[in-house]
Amino acid sequence: MASTCRAAAQRAAVDVFKRRGYLFPSAAIYSGLRGAYDLGPLALELKKNIERHWWRAVVHAHPEIKGFESPILTPAAVLKASGHVANFADLLVDDRLSGARFRADKAAPLDTKPAADGQGGCIVPLTAPDRPTAEAWAHTIRTVLAPGARVERKAQTVLLHVRHLTAPQVSEMTPEGLYDTVGYMHLVPEDATTADPAALRVEYRGYVNPANNNPFLTSPRPFNLLFKSFADTRDPVDQIIDVTMRADANSNVTAIRAAVDQALDATTVYLRPETAQGVYAAFPHMVKTLNLVPPFGIAQAGKSFRNEIRPEHFLFRGLEFEQLELQYFVAPWDAPAAHAQWRDKRFGWWQTLAAHPDEFRLREHEPKELAHYAAGCYDVEYLFPWGWGELEGVANRTDYDLQCHARASGASFTVHDRTLPKEPKMPGGPQQKFTPYVIESSAGLSRAVLAFLYDAFDQVAPTGAVSAGSAPAKDNSGRGVMRLHPSLAPTTVHVLPIVGNNPDLTRIAHDVYEALMAPSRSGFGPLITAQVETRGTVGKRYQQADEVGVPVCVTVDQQSLTDHMVTVRHRDTMEQRRVPVAEISPRIVEMLSSWERSYER
Numbered sequence: 001m002a003s004t005c006r007a008a009a010q011r012a013a014v015d016v017f018k019r020r021g022y023l024f025p026s027a028a029i030y031s032g033l034r035g036a037y038d039l040g041p042l043a044l045e046l047k048k049n050i051e052r053h054w055w056r057a058v059v060h061a062h063p064e065i066k067g068f069e070s071p072i073l074t075p076a077a078v079l080k081a082s083g084h085v086a087n088f089a090d091l092l093v094d095d096r097l098s099g100a101r102f103r104a105d106k107a108a109p110l111d112t113k114p115a116a117d118g119q120g121g122c123i124v125p126l127t128a129p130d131r132p133t134a135e136a137w138a139h140t141i142r143t144v145l146a147p148g149a150r151v152e153r154k155a156q157t158v159l160l161h162v163r164h165l166t167a168p169q170v171s172e173m174t175p176e177g178l179y180d181t182v183g184y185m186h187l188v189p190e191d192a193t194t195a196d197p198a199a200l201r202v203e204y205r206g207y208v209n210p211a212n213n214n215p216f217l218t219s220p221r222p223f224n225l226l227f228k229s230f231a232d233t234r235d236p237v238d239q240i241i242d243v244t245m246r247a248d249a250n251s252n253v254t255a256i257r258a259a260v261d262q263a264l265d266a267t268t269v270y271l272r273p274e275t276a277q278g279v280y281a282a283f284p285h286m287v288k289t290l291n292l293v294p295p296f297g298i299a300q301a302g303k304s305f306r307n308e309i310r311p312e313h314f315l316f317r318g319l320e321f322e323q324l325e326l327q328y329f330v331a332p333w334d335a336p337a338a339h340a341q342w343r344d345k346r347f348g349w350w351q352t353l354a355a356h357p358d359e360f361r362l363r364e365h366e367p368k369e370l371a372h373y374a375a376g377c378y379d380v381e382y383l384f385p386w387g388w389g390e391l392e393g394v395a396n397r398t399d400y401d402l403q404c405h406a407r408a409s410g411a412s413f414t415v416h417d418r419t420l421p422k423e424p425k426m427p428g429g430p431q432q433k434f435t436p437y438v439i440e441s442s443a444g445l446s447r448a449v450l451a452f453l454y455d456a457f458d459q460v461a462p463t464g465a466v467s468a469g470s471a472p473a474k475d476n477s478g479r480g481v482m483r484l485h486p487s488l489a490p491t492t493v494h495v496l497p498i499v500g501n502n503p504d505l506t507r508i509a510h511d512v513y514e515a516l517m518a519p520s521r522s523g524f525g526p527l528i529t530a531q532v533e534t535r536g537t538v539g540k541r542y543q544q545a546d547e548v549g550v551p552v553c554v555t556v557d558q559q560s561l562t563d564h565m566v567t568v569r570h571r572d573t574m575e576q577r578r579v580p581v582a583e584i585s586p587r588i589v590e591m592l593s594s595w596e597r598s599y600e601r
Contacts, residue, residue, distance in 0.1 A: 010385035013457040016480045020548050022046075022453065023314060035311025035318035039449075042548055045490035045529070047322070047449050050353075051301055052527075053487055054324045054443070057349055058299050065297035065326065066290065070278025072303060073231070076268040078281050081408030082401060084226060088273055092223035092309055095209045096145060096216040097126070097137045102310050104220040107207035115161065121188060122165075126158040127212045134158050137214075145216050146202050148195035149187040160215075161188035168206040181205055185215060225273060225306040227319075232267035239263050271305035276440060279327045280401045284411045293417050294436050295338065297328040301445065315446040316389060322445035324392075329436035331417070332399065333429060335375070338439045339396040343378045346394050346441050350380050355456045355483040359383040360391075373400030380443075382451040391451055392443035399435040406435070456484040456549060482549030483572055486592050492516075493530040493588060494545045498557040500534030508581065509534075509556045512566060515585045528588065546571060551595065552588060554579075570595075 017023060021040035025032040039047060059065050079085050091104035112122040128134035134156045141151050141160065150161040168183035185204045189195030208215045230236045243260050251259075272278065279298045286292060305320045315321070330338045343362070351357040365377040377395035381388045402413040414433050424431040458481045486492065495512050497505035509532050516530040533541050538555065545553050555567040565578045568587070579587045 010454075012459050012480060013385075013454055016457065016482070016547050017314075017453065033319075035308060036320070037315060037318070042490040043449055043453075046452065046484070046488060046549075047445060049488045049490070050448050050452065051322075051324065051445055053353070054349070054445075055299070055301070058297075058324075058326055058441075062297065064295060065299055065328070066286070066292075068279060068282065068286070068298045068300045069302065070272075070275065070282065070300065072272055072305075073229070073269045074272045074277065076265070076270060077408070078277050078405075079226065079270050079273075081404050082277050082280070083404065084270075084273060084277070085224075088226055089222035089224045090309055091220035093209075093220050094218040095212070095214050096218060097140060097214050098209065098212060100209060100211060102209060102211075104205075104207065106210070106310070108210035108213070109206070110165075110204070110208050110215055111213045112162070121161065121163045124160040124162055124185075124213065124215065126160060126214050128156045128158060131156050141216070142190070146187050147199045148189050148191065149200055150190045162186065163188050165204065168204065223307075223309060225308065227271040227273075227305045227307055229269050229271065230264060230267045231269050236264055236267075273306050274304050274442070275300045275302050275323050275325045276327060276401070276442070279325075280405050283329075283402060283405070283413060287415060292329075293415060295328065295330045295334065297326050299324075299326045301325070313384070313386060313389075313450075315450045316384070318446065321447070324441075324443040324445050324448075326441040328439040328441070329415075330439060331430065331434060332437045335396055335398070335437040335439065339376060339394070342439050342441055343394045346392055346443070347378075347380050350382075350391065353452065353485045353488060355458075355485070359455060361388070363388075371395075371397075373398055375437075382455065384451070384454060389447070389451075390444075391447050392441065395440050395442075397438040397440050399437050401438060402435050452484065452488060453482070456482045458483055460546075479543050479546060481546045481571065484549035484551075486551045486595050489549045489551050490529075491531055491548065491550050492528045492592070493552045493554060494541070494550045495530060495532045495554045496538055496541050496545075496556065497532075497534060498538050498555055500536070504561055505556045505558075506532070506534060508560055508566070512554055512556065512581060512584055515581070516588060519585060519589075528585075528592075542569070552591065554584065554588075 020042060022043040023037045023039055026036040026038045027033060055067075059067050076085065079088075092101055093104045093107065094101055110124065112124055115121045115123055126134075126137060128137055131153075134153050138151045138153045138158050141149060141158070152159040152161075163186045166184040166186070168181040183204045183206060185202045187200040187202060189200055202216070204215050205217065205220075207217075209217065240260050240263075243263050244256060247256050247259060279300060282298075286298060301322065301324050303320055303322050308317055308319055311318045326342075328338060328342060347360075347362045350360050354360055359382060361381050361383075363379045363381055365374075365379065370377055375396040375398050377393055379390045380392040380394070382391050399413075405411070406413040414435050416432055417434075418432060420430045420432050422432050460479050460481050484490075493516055495509045495516075497509040499505055513530050513532050516528050520528050533545070535541075536544075542553060549571075551571050553569040553571070555569065557567065560566050560581070563578075564581050566581055566584065567576050568579050568584075568591070569576045570591070
C-alpha cells in the first residue's frame with residue numbers, strides 16, 4: 001500500500017512539474033536528446049536560489065574558503081594525470097535479447113517463480129513490451145542462446161524453465177583488467193533425448209536487465225564516460241581519414257587506432273567530468289597568490305558532463321549536470337576531524353531546507369564501495385519515489401589528487417606552515433612542509449532541484465493536508481501545494497487584486513508590488529521577488545500560487561480602497577491577517593524571517 005501511495009504521489013507531482021513548466025524534454029520538436037531537459041522559469045529560479053543559499057552557507061560563512069571558476073574545456077593532460085582518461089568508466093552490459101545497454105552496478109537481481117510441476121527448479125519470467133516481441137525472444141532463446149531449452153510464451157511474458165542455479169563465483173581477470181563473476185543456469189530441456197546438456201548450461205552473473213528480468217547478457221566491459229573534443233582548426237574527421245589512408249595495408253585495427261590517437265593527441269580536450277580537477281590544477285597558483293595555509297577551501301559551482309550509459313529520472317542522471325563542490329585542504333593529521341565536521345555541516349544544510357527532513361539520510365560507504373584513494377566517504381541521500389538516491393558525497397580524498405598532479409606536472413603541491421615544527425615529533429605528526437589532504441563536498445545542483453521539488457510537494461484534500469507519501473483524493477478535488485523553504489521559492493509573493501480587471505484594485509496591487517520590490521532593487525535589502533497576478537478567479541490564483549510554491553499571497557479587496565489595508569495569506573498554515581499597505585514590506589520580511597527560523601531544527 002505504501003508503494004502504491006508513493007506512486008500516486010509521484011504521478012501527481014510530475015503532473016504539476018509538467019503543467020507549471022518546471023522542466024520538460026529539451027528540443028522536443030526534434031525528438032529531443034536522451035537525458036536532456038530544459039528548465040522553465042520556475043525551476044531556473046529554484047536552482048539559482050539553491051546555489052545562492054549554498055554559496056552563502058559554504059563561502060560567505062567561512063572566511064578561509066574562497067570562490068573559484070575554471071573552464072569547462074579541460075586539457076587532456078589534466079585528466080590523464082588524474083586517472084580519468086584511463087579509468088573513468090562504468091561497467092557496460094548488453095541485453096542479448098532487446099539490445100538495451102545498462103550499468104552492471106545498477107542491475108537488478110534475478111526474479112524467479114516456483115516451478116508448478118513440483119519437480120523443483122524455478123521459472124524465470126521475462127517481460128517483453130508486446131506479444132510479437134515476446135514470441136521473437138522465445139524463438140531466439142530456443143534456437144540461439146540456449147538451443148533445446150524449454151521456453152513458453154504467455155501473452156507478453158516469456159517463461160524460462162530452470163533446473164537449478166549455480167551461484168556466481170569470481171572468475172579470472174579479463175583482458176580489460178576486470179574480475180568477472182560467473183555462475184550458471186542449468187535449463188530444463190524441451191526434449192531430454194535430443195537436447196545438448198552443454199547448450200543448456202547458460203552463464204549467469206547474479207543480475208539481469210532491470211527492465212525485463214532477462215539474464216542473457218554480455219560480459220561487462222568498461223565504458224569511458226568522458227566527452228572528448230578537439231581544439232584545432234582542422235576537422236578531426238579529416239585527420240582520421242588521412243591517417244587511415246596512409247596506414248600500411250597490413251596494419252590492424254589496433255595499430256591504426258594508436259596512430260589516430262597519436263595524431264589527435266596534441267589537440268584533444270575534454271568536457272570536464274567534475275569541477276574538482278580544475279581546482280587541483282590551479283592549487284599551486286592559488287596558494288602562492290593568496291598566501292593560503294591549511295585549513296582553507298576552494299569552492300566552485302558549475303556544469304560537468306558525463307556520457308552516461310543510461311540517463312534516468314529527469315534531472316537525476318543526465319549527460320550534463322551542475323555541481324556544487326568544495327575542496328577543503330587540511331593537514332593530514334587534521335583530516336579525520338575535518339571530514340566529520342563537514343559531514344555534519346553538509347547534512348545539516350539539507351535538513352534545514354527540507355520540508356520532510358526524515359526523508360533525507362546520511363549513509364557511510366562500506367569499504368568495498370570506497371574509491372581506492374579515499375580514506376572515508378559519506379553520502380547524503382534522499383528517498384525519491386524510485387528509492388534512495390545520492391545528493392552529495394563528503395569524502396576524505398587524502399592527498400591522492402595533489403600527488404598525481406605533482407608527479408605529472410613537476411609542480412610543487414607542498415605547503416609551508418611556519419607555526420609548526422620543522423620535523424615531526426612522532427610519525428605522521430605535525431611538521432612545516434606537507435602535502436594537504438582534501439576533504440571534498442560534492443553536491444549535485446541538478447539533483448537538488450529535483451529532490452527539493454519532490455520533497456516539497458504535498459497533495460492536500462479538501463478536509464486537510466495529506467503527507468507527501470499519501471495518495472491524492474480519488475475525485476481529484478484536492479490541490480497540490482509546493483511547500484518549498486521560503487528562501488528557495490521561485491517567487492516570494494503573489495499580489496492578487498480580488499477582481500483582476502478593476503483599475504482601482506490593480507493600482508493598489510502595483511503599489512504593493514513596488515513597495516515589496518524596492519529593497520531588492522536597491523541591492524541592499526532582503527531578496528524578495530513578487531509579481532501581480534490578475535487572470536482568473538482569486539480562488540484559482542490562490543491554487544496556482546500554492547502549486548508553484550509561493551510562500552505569501554497578498555490580496556487587495558474592495559475594503560482596501562477605504563482602509564488602505566490588504567490581506568496577507570500564509571501558504572502552509574492558511575492563516576490570513578490584515579496589514580496596512582504602508583507597512584507591507586517590513587511586515588512581509590518579518591513574516592518570512594520568522595518562517596525561516598522555524599526550519600532551523
